Amino acid sequence: MRNAEIARRLTTLADLLEIDGANGFRVRAYRQAALAVENQPRQIADMLEAGEDLTDIEGIGEDLADKLATLVRDGRLPGLGDAEKRVPPALRDLLRIDQLGPKRVKALYDELGIQDLDDLRRAARNDEIRRLSGFGEKSQDKILDALERLDSEERRTPLHEAQQVAEPLVEYLRETGGVSRVTIAGSYRRRKATVGDLDILAVCDDSRAIMQRFTGYEEVDEVISRGKTRSSVRLGNGLQIDLRVVPAASYGAALYYFTGSKAHNVAVRRIAVDKGLKINEYGVSQGDEHLAGEDEEAVFAQVGLPFIPPELRENTGEIDAAYHDRLPRLITLxxxxxxxxxxTRDTDGRASLEEMADAGKRRGYAYIAITDHSQRLRMTHGLDSRRLREQMAAIDALNERIKGIRVLKSLEVDILEDGSLDLPDEVLDALDLCVASVHSRFELSREKQTERLLRAMDNPRVHIIGHPTGRIINRRDAYPLDLERLIDGARQRDCCLELNAQPSRLDLGDRYARQAKEAGVILAISTDAHATGQLGNMPYGIDQARRGWLEPDDVLNTRTLAQLQKRLKRR
DNA sequence: GCCGTTTTCGGCCCGACTGTTTTCAGTCG
Structure with missing residues (x-):
C-alpha cells in the first residue's frame, strides 16, 4: 500500500471521528499523522519491511505505528470500520460545503437523517434546514450556493492563473488613500503550484476605506464577510480572496502568520510556548510585554531561528534545519x-531558431538548447534524421555568426513504448544534448512505465528525462510510475531529471524534486518554451525548485558553458 | 492520539466574523 493511500485512510478516519464528536486533539493527531505519512520521502510499507520503527516519524506514536502496521499488512485501518458503522461515510462530503463543520453536519444527520450531498440538496430545497435549531434562512441559502459551486467546478487555481488575478488587484488596492503596504501571503507567497484562495495583507490608516474599495472591486461577485480587520469576497471566476488590515507595528507578525503553512506555524508556535512566548498575528509577546511584530525576521529571532524562506515553510524539516543553521542556500533566477x-517552428514552436537564440541572449543566457520533437510525434511535424541534420547544420551556421550565446544542438527524442528511442544512436551521437520524454501510452502499468523510462536512461546518449511524470495540472494526472525507482535509476546512471517550468506542468513537482536532490540527482530547470515569450516561464520552475530545497549545485543549467559541456560528454 | 530539559499526566495555537442568538457556538484560516 502506497503512502498516499495510507494518508487517505487516516484522513477519512479523522473526518468520521470528528463528525462523531471525538476528542478534537485525537482527531488532529490523525490528521497530523496523515500529513506526516504523505510527506514521508520513503514508503511506509518499505520501512515496515525493513523493520524500522515508525514512531521515529514525528506525529506517529506507539498506537498509530501499530495501526499503520495492521493497515499495511491486512489492508484494514483499525477503528475505521467501527467509525463507518456509526457515521455514514458519505457525510464526509458535507464537510466540503462552506460553513458546514463537524457539529452542524452531525446535527443535519441526527435531526434530518441527511446522509449525503443529495439528501442535503433535497432538504435545503424543501426548506427543512432553516427550521433546524442553530440554522436559519441564511445558512440554508449559503448551503444551496455552496452546493451549486461544488457542482460547477471544484479545483485549486494554478499559481500562474492566480497571479494574473492577484497582481492587478494588489495594484488597485495600493491606490487607496492611506495605504502603505499590500502583500499577498498564504500559499501564493509560499509559491505552491496551486492555490486554494488568496490572502492579502494591507497596512492602511483607514481600514474602512480599503475594505470599501476591496468589496467594491469590479470583479467581485459576492461579499462573503466584511469586518474592520478582515473581509472575504469571491470573484466571478470562483476564486476566494481574503483581505486583512493590520497596524504597521504588526505587519511582520501578520505576514508571518498568514503566510503559513498552518503546519509550520503550529510547530513554531509550539517552540514559542516552550520559551514562554506567545505568537499571534499581532506579534510575539511575553506576558504583557510586546517583543516583536514589525518585521518577520524579528519574529523568527524571538524564537531563536534564522529567517526561513516562505517556500520552505511546510513543516517538512525546515524548522530543524533552521535551528541547526543548515538551511539550504536556495537557488534564484x-x-x-x-x-x-x-x-522552434521546425516542429510545434512558433519562433525561428534565430529568434529563440536572440530571446535567450536578451535574457542574459550563456547557452540554450534547441530541443525539437522527433519523428514519432506526427502532429508536431517531428524531425526525422534528415530534417534533424538540416537543423543541426543551421545551428552550426548560426553559432558562427551570433555572438554572446551558444546554441546547443539538441532534441526532445520520443521514448517509445519499449523504452527505446525514436531516432537511431548514430544520429543522437551527433547531438550536444539529448532530452528524452514520454508522449504516448500513458496508460501502461506502473511497472511497465517505470521499466520504459529506466530503459531509456540506459542509453548513455540521454542526458535528461523531460517532464518525468507527464502530469498536467488540473487536466491530467501523472502516469502510473514508481518515482523512487526512477530517481534511484537516474542516480545510478548519472542521468538528469527535468523540472519542467511550464506553469501547467511543473514536473517534477516540488516534493519529487526534493527527493531527487536528496538522492544526489541533478535537475535541469527548463521552460519547454514554444515561443520566445515562454522563456519567461523560468521563474515558475525556480519557485518549485526552491520548494524542493534545491541549491545552485543541484541544478544543471547553473553551470557555465564549459562545465556543462564537460558534464554532457561524461555521459 | 501525541508528547515530554514543566516527562507518564495533562496539556495540545488562537483570533475574527457570522448567524442565530439574548450571551455564544460554530466555522474558518
Whole structure:
C-alpha cells in the first residue's frame, strides 16, 4: 500500500471521528499523522519491511505505528470500520460545503437523517434546514450556493492563473488613500503550484476605506464577510480572496502568520510556548510585554531561528534545519545560465531558431538548447534524421555568426513504448544534448512505465528525462510510475531529471524534486518554451525548485558553458 | 492520539466574523 493511500485512510478516519464528536486533539493527531505519512520521502510499507520503527516519524506514536502496521499488512485501518458503522461515510462530503463543520453536519444527520450531498440538496430545497435549531434562512441559502459551486467546478487555481488575478488587484488596492503596504501571503507567497484562495495583507490608516474599495472591486461577485480587520469576497471566476488590515507595528507578525503553512506555524508556535512566548498575528509577546511584530525576521529571532524562506515553510524539516543553521542556500533566477528545453517552428514552436537564440541572449543566457520533437510525434511535424541534420547544420551556421550565446544542438527524442528511442544512436551521437520524454501510452502499468523510462536512461546518449511524470495540472494526472525507482535509476546512471517550468506542468513537482536532490540527482530547470515569450516561464520552475530545497549545485543549467559541456560528454 | 530539559499526566495555537442568538457556538484560516 502506497503512502498516499495510507494518508487517505487516516484522513477519512479523522473526518468520521470528528463528525462523531471525538476528542478534537485525537482527531488532529490523525490528521497530523496523515500529513506526516504523505510527506514521508520513503514508503511506509518499505520501512515496515525493513523493520524500522515508525514512531521515529514525528506525529506517529506507539498506537498509530501499530495501526499503520495492521493497515499495511491486512489492508484494514483499525477503528475505521467501527467509525463507518456509526457515521455514514458519505457525510464526509458535507464537510466540503462552506460553513458546514463537524457539529452542524452531525446535527443535519441526527435531526434530518441527511446522509449525503443529495439528501442535503433535497432538504435545503424543501426548506427543512432553516427550521433546524442553530440554522436559519441564511445558512440554508449559503448551503444551496455552496452546493451549486461544488457542482460547477471544484479545483485549486494554478499559481500562474492566480497571479494574473492577484497582481492587478494588489495594484488597485495600493491606490487607496492611506495605504502603505499590500502583500499577498498564504500559499501564493509560499509559491505552491496551486492555490486554494488568496490572502492579502494591507497596512492602511483607514481600514474602512480599503475594505470599501476591496468589496467594491469590479470583479467581485459576492461579499462573503466584511469586518474592520478582515473581509472575504469571491470573484466571478470562483476564486476566494481574503483581505486583512493590520497596524504597521504588526505587519511582520501578520505576514508571518498568514503566510503559513498552518503546519509550520503550529510547530513554531509550539517552540514559542516552550520559551514562554506567545505568537499571534499581532506579534510575539511575553506576558504583557510586546517583543516583536514589525518585521518577520524579528519574529523568527524571538524564537531563536534564522529567517526561513516562505517556500520552505511546510513543516517538512525546515524548522530543524533552521535551528541547526543548515538551511539550504536556495537557488534564484540569477543562478540560471541557460535554458535546455525549447521548440522552434521546425516542429510545434512558433519562433525561428534565430529568434529563440536572440530571446535567450536578451535574457542574459550563456547557452540554450534547441530541443525539437522527433519523428514519432506526427502532429508536431517531428524531425526525422534528415530534417534533424538540416537543423543541426543551421545551428552550426548560426553559432558562427551570433555572438554572446551558444546554441546547443539538441532534441526532445520520443521514448517509445519499449523504452527505446525514436531516432537511431548514430544520429543522437551527433547531438550536444539529448532530452528524452514520454508522449504516448500513458496508460501502461506502473511497472511497465517505470521499466520504459529506466530503459531509456540506459542509453548513455540521454542526458535528461523531460517532464518525468507527464502530469498536467488540473487536466491530467501523472502516469502510473514508481518515482523512487526512477530517481534511484537516474542516480545510478548519472542521468538528469527535468523540472519542467511550464506553469501547467511543473514536473517534477516540488516534493519529487526534493527527493531527487536528496538522492544526489541533478535537475535541469527548463521552460519547454514554444515561443520566445515562454522563456519567461523560468521563474515558475525556480519557485518549485526552491520548494524542493534545491541549491545552485543541484541544478544543471547553473553551470557555465564549459562545465556543462564537460558534464554532457561524461555521459 | 501525541508528547515530554514543566516527562507518564495533562496539556495540545488562537483570533475574527457570522448567524442565530439574548450571551455564544460554530466555522474558518
Amino acid at each position: 540569477d543562478d540560471i545560465r541557460g535554458d535546455l528545453h525549447m521548440h
